[in-house]
Amino acid sequence: MRIWVNGGLRDADDARLSVFDHGLTVGDGIFETVRVAGGHPFALTRHLVRLTRSARGLGLADPDHDEVRHAVETVIEANPMELGRLRITCTGGLSPLGSDRGDAAPSLIVALGEAARRPDSTAVVTVPWTRNERGAVTGLKTTSYAENVVALARAHERGASEAIFPNTVGQLCEGTGSNVFVVLDGRIHTPPVTSGCLAGITRALVVEWTGAQETDLPLDVLERADEIFLTSTLRDIQAVHRVDGRELPGAPGPVTVKAMRVFDERAADDLDP
Numbered sequence: 001m002r003i004w005v006n007g008g009l010r011d012a013d014d015a016r017l018s019v020f021d022h023g024l025t026v027g028d029g030i031f032e033t034v035r036v037a038g039g040h041p042f043a044l045t046r047h048l049v050r051l052t053r054s055a056r057g058l059g060l061a062d063p064d065h066d067e068v069r070h071a072v073e074t075v076i077e078a079n080p081m082e083l084g085r086l087r088i089t090c091t092g093g094l095s096p097l098g099s100d101r102g103d104a105a106p107s108l109i110v111a112l113g114e115a116a117r118r119p120d121s122t123a124v125v126t127v128p129w130t131r132n133e134r135g136a137v138t139g140l141k142t143t144s145y146a147e148n149v150v151a152l153a154r155a156h157e158r159g160a161s162e163a164i165f166p167n168t169v170g171q172l173c174e175g176t177g178s179n180v181f182v183v184l185d186g187r188i189h190t191p192p193v194t195s196g197c198l199a200g201i202t203r204a205l206v207v208e209w210t211g212a213q214e215t216d217l218p219l220d221v222l223e224r225a226d227e228i229f230l231t232s233t234l235r236d237i238q239a240v241h242r243v244d245g246r247e248l249p250g251a252p253g254p255v256t257v258k259a260m261r262v263f264d265e266r267a268a269d270d271l272d273p
């Protein structure tokens with residue numbers, strides 16, 4: 001595999017970052033995961049805009065979009081595959097132990113791996129921990145994902161593929177790597193970003209393309225919603241057929257199926273919506 005590291009393409013085995021990179025020592029980094037199908041990155045402009053928002057939130061230098069686009073194109077060309085997950089990472093860069101980042105040059109890493117098509121539906125669990133809707137890094141796509149790793153392990157122990165967090169006031173928030181939608185009386189709802197969830201790119205497209213409402217929802221809406229689905233870059237839309245002990249037979253239900261169809265059609269029409 002050939003990856004982009006700080007200005008050039010390298011074999012993954014020869015790629016180097018300092019062990020004192022702040023991304024490693026304190027988790028000071030940001031990232032984007034972009035779906036690449038047939039050699040084309042999907043929604044790259046939106047991903048770059050969010051990357052810049054995350055950089056500013058963390059006080060990292062603004063990523064140079066021309067440089068990142070060039071790195072993305074170069075990596076895609078060097079690693080042909082049908083369906084891939086492209087990862088853009090910017091880290092705080094090399095800083096001596098115990099010091100703050102100062103004016104260290106950030107690192108840029110772009111890598112591409114094979115992605116598998118996700119099943120149409122999946123099982124999820126809720127977790128007893130909370131997302132902080134008012135934290136310093138709330139809404140930023142940072143590399144500090146340890147909380148998600150722990151929650152996802154809990155989901156896997158219970159035979160589920162995703163864990164759903166409430167926020168600190170008991171509202172539905174998001175999954176470890178996905179946004180959550182529910183269908184109530186035929187209408188689609190998803191928590192607003194003020195719930196503490198990431199402003200998912202797939203979420204935004206589903207809201208725009210289906211007219212889904214952004215609504216504060218209690219966590220227990222999952223016990224009564226007619227349909228539930230997840231969205232993310234690698235899932236697009238994925239129905240939920242079990243949440244904790246509750247089965248949702250027939251998932252994906254009719255409203256979810258319609259949303260999937262609209263999403264597929266619009267996404268095929270425009271690769272950079």
Ligand code: PLP
Binds near residue numbers: 033175176199203233
């Ligand atoms: N929420 C979190 C915490 C995520 O990490 C992700 C994506 O990885 C999402 C939501 C979904 O966002 P997107 O649709 O941009 O992939």
